[in-house]
Each structure stands twice: as C-alpha cells, then as structure tokens.
Amino acid sequence: DGGITQSPKYLFRKEGQNVTLSCEQNLNHDAMYWYRQDPGQGLRLIYYSQIVNDFQKGDIAEGYSVSREKKESFPLTVTSAQKNPTAFYLCATGTGTRPQHFGDGTRLSIL
Amino acid sequence: QQPVQSPQAVILREGEDAVINCSSSKALYSVHWYRQKHGEAPVFLMILLKGGEQKGHDKISASFNEKKQQSSLYLTASQLSYSGTYFCGTEISTSGTYKYIFGTGTRLKVLA
Numbered sequence: 001d002g003g004i005t006q007s008p009k010y011l012f013r014k015e016g017q018n019v020t021l022s023c024e025q026n027l028n029h030d031a032m033y034w035y036r037q038d039p040g041q042g043l044r045l046i047y048y049s050q051i052v053n054d055f056q057k058g059d060i061a062e063g064y065s066v067s068r069e070k071k072e073s074f075p076l077t078v079t080s081a082q083k084n085p086t087a088f089y090l091c092a093t094g095t096g097t098r099p100q101h102f103g104d105g106t107r108l109s110i111l
Numbered sequence: 112q113q114p115v116q117s118p119q120a121v122i123l124r125e126g127e128d129a130v131i132n133c134s135s136s137k138a139l140y141s142v143h144w145y146r147q148k149h150g151e152a153p154v155f156l157m158i159l160l161k162g163g164e165q166k167g168h169d170k171i172s173a174s175f176n177e178k179k180q181q182s183s184l185y186l187t188a189s190q191l192s193y194s195g196t197y198f199c200g201t202e203i204s205t206s207g208t209y210k211y212i213f214g215t216g217t218r219l220k221v222l223a
Contacts, residue, residue, distance in 0.1 A: 042113070042198060043153070043213045058210075090152055097202050097211040098143065102152035 003027065006091050006103035012111045013078065013085055021076045021106045023091035032074035033099050036060060037088040046089075049074055050096070078108065086110055112137065114199055114214035122220045123189050131184040131217045133199030140202060142175050142182040145213075148195040156184075189221045 007022045025032065031050045035043040045058030049068040063082025068074050078085045089106045092099035114135040121129055133142065141160045145153040159175035159182060167173075170187040186193055199214040 042216045045211070097209050098200070099211065100155055102154075105152050 004091060004093055004101055004103035006089075006106050008106060009104065011106055011108045013108060014111050016080045018077055018079050019085075019108070021078065021089055021091075021108070023074045023076065023103060024072055025074075025091075025093045025101075025103075026072060027093050027101060028071070029093035029095065029100070030071070031094050031096060031099075032068070033092045033094065034058075034064070034066065034074070034076045035090040035092065035099075037090060037105075039088075043090065046076065048097070112203065112205070113212055114201060116197075116199060116214040116217045118217060119215070120218040120220075122222065124222055125191060126188050127221075129186045129189060129219060131186075131197050131199075131219070132181060133183070133201075133214050134179075134181040135201060135203070137180070137203045139175070139177060139180050139182070142173075143200040144173055144182075144184050145198045145200060146193075146195045147198065153198060186219070189219075191221050191223060194219060194221045 004025045011019055013019045033048040034046040036046055037043050044060050046060055046064050047055055047058055047066040049055035052068055052071050055066050055068050063079055065077045086109050091103040094100035114133050117132045123129055143158045144156040146156055147153040157173055159173055173184045175182045197217045202209050202211050
C-alpha cells in the first residue's frame with residue numbers, strides 16, 4: 001500500500017542529545033514537509049523539500065536540520081540547540097508547497 | 112499572515128449543523144480543508160480552486176469567496192465521527208515566493 005511511514009511513534013530525548021525522526025514515503029511525491037504541532041495548536045512548518053538534494057527552511061527551522069538524499073526519505077534531526085522540542089512531529093508529502101498526505105506522526109518528549 | 116478561523120471551538124448535538132469560517136488578510140488562490148482527530152494526523156477533506164466554487168463530500172461541503180478572501184466549511188446533520196479539529200490551508204505569496212500555511216483551527220465536538 002502507498003503511504004508515509006514515520007518512526008518511531010514515541011521518542012524521548014535527553015538534554016544535549018540530538019535525535020533523528022525518520023520519514024519514508026512510497027507515494028512517489030516530489031515534495032516532502034516537516035511540521036511541528038504543540039498541544040491544542042496548529043501546524044507550523046519546520047522544513048520542506050521539493051526535490052532531492054534541495055530543501056528550504058520553514059517558519060521555525062532553528063534547532064532542526066534535514067537532508068534529502070533520496071526521493072523516498074526526508075529525515076529530521078532535532079538538535080540540542082532546540083531547547084523546547086516536546087511536540088508532535090508530522091511528516092507530509094505533496095506537490096509544490098501543499099501537503100496532501102500525512103504520516104501518523106512522532107511524539108517527542110524530553111527526559 | 113495565518114488565516115483566522117471562527118469559531119475557535121463549537122459543541123454540537125448529533126444531527127445539528129455547523130459552519131466554520133476561514134478568513135485571510137492575503138489574497139486566496141485556493142483553499143484546502145483538513146480534519147484532525149485527537150492524537151492522529153490531519154486528513155485532507157477537499158480543495159477549492161476557483162472563486163465561488165463549492166464542493167461537497169457526503170454531508171460536508173465548502174464554499175470559497177475569493178473577493179472576501181474567505182472560505183466556509185458546512186457540516187450538515189453532524190455525526191459523532193465529525194468530531195475533531197478542522198484546519199483550512201492555503202498558499203500565499205510573500206515577497207515573490209509561495210508558502211503554504213494552515214489556519215488557526217476550529218475544535219468541533221459532536222455529542223450523542
């Protein structure tokens with residue numbers, strides 16, 4: 001079945017640690033996106049990529065990094081510079097700037 | 112810049128109707144609606160591409176008024192499964208580049 005796989009579902013980060021969230025898709029979409037959602041809030045764009053080996057910062061990119069070495073994969077690293085990483089992280093795919101399909105998300109918490 | 116949705120929250124009884132509005136301070140070229148159930152990922156509901164366009168999906172429909180820079184989502188004869196947070200989304204032009212942003216969200220709770 002075509003879809004988006006995010007892993008892990010739950011992740012805990014120790015202070016000073018970098019953690020990487022995985023996002024894999026088999027929908028053959030060119031564009032991939034990472035969003036952050038805080039409790040009771042909307043979705044805010046962290047990074048997006050419209051083509052392999054290219055990506056752009058969204059509204060809240062500080063403290064995060066991404067790579068896009070393959071069309072199918074768009075991992076997000078939450079670095080130690082992100083002082084308030086606790087949130088629900090959603091990966092999406094689509095065309096242009098518009099997300100069409102979302103993964104099931106990863107919940108990140110601080111230990 | 113973020114489209115403002117109203118109301119922020121609404122509680123309905125099963126079978127009642129609701130309207131959710133999405134207003135933008137910037138020109139709208141298209142509007143998209145999503146529903147997110149608690150703890151889950153958003154699910155795309157529908158896209159409206161032209162001014163005045165109305166689309167429907169089961170008992171959920173939407174309209175798009177380009178001139179007023181707003182869209183409305185209509186939920187008719189609501190069902191328990193309609194509960195969730197509804198977001199509008201749109202692409203806006205900022206300094207010659209396009210970006211996609213979501214609205215502020217509307218929490219909808221349908222009671223039996």
